[in-house]
Amino acid sequence: MIRSEILTEIAPLLRDQLVVCNIGIPSQELHAIDDQPSNFYMLGTMGLASSIGLGLALAQPKPVVVIDGDGSVLTNLGTLPTIGNNAPGNYILMIIDNGSYGSTGDQPTYTGKKTCLAGMARAAGCDSVVEVQDVDTAAALAQALKQAEQGGPATVLVVKCDSGNAKMPAIPLDPVVIRDRFMKAVQA
């Protein structure tokens, strides 16, 4: 499976959750598949989805699902120790690990070679790290959400899948509109 197929499959699970989505094609895919006010789409700033989601999870009690990528996590590797030492139980970092920089033309990342993000997350102090294959994403995410609603611990979910992108239009929303409707969803 490629990322857009996974997002299509888990869209019903994401619909009622606060979701922080990674820059580029992942956000375009999520927007096209199931746009929700409770989705925060990153339009720029590669690498910070996990950090934005962590700040959000620390500031309020609802579960937060971050949809990140292997390339973006590699860009901001310092995030893993910060998560390992601070993430509250309502935090779920789902890394769609397709071994490539999808938004820039599918150049390979090191996770498609020798680097293991799940191992790095464990070494960084993350207590609940799960690695699954694409077909098992929905079950693993449902389990992580159940755990988040019961008080944790925080989950780092690494989803191994195929490289590839669906052709989706750019997100037409103004960033301040994305942010404003998201904040209203947080408060709802």
Added chain:
Amino acid sequence: MNIDKKIVDDLVANDISFVTTVPCKQLAGVIDEVERRDEVFHIPSNKEDEGMGLCAGAWMGGKRPAIIMQNTAIGVTINTLATLIQYYRMPLPMLISYRGELREPVACQVEMALHTKALLAQLNIPTYHFHKQSDVDELDMILKYTFMCNKPVAILTDANFWGGYGDQ
């Protein structure tokens, strides 16, 4: 006057309850004070752009954030300031140790000091420079201004403001 306590008092008085820091010798007393206060959640960052991401999330989650960092971080965070904090119009007070100014003992620090105000000006970031200890009187107003206009705002604090750096 205990300047570290005064600064954190102003943060707390302005309802700032989420503070991220990267280490700094000049700001060490403020960082200790932030860590001590029950009203403030303190989360150390490994890099300043990561810290700005944390602050963006905390603000959307309903808490007022602040970041404490050195001016070298302006070189690290320009993209984050432009495409996250400014683009989505978020408030972010940045309490910055202004290394490389008067009474600086380390020559290399001067290199980024020379670019700091020019970069902040290029980004249209409101910038205040604390050089004398009495300048801290404006901090409360600067914080109110930041959350009034929803912009990143820089507060540069140099070695003279802190009463010298090391043996200088």
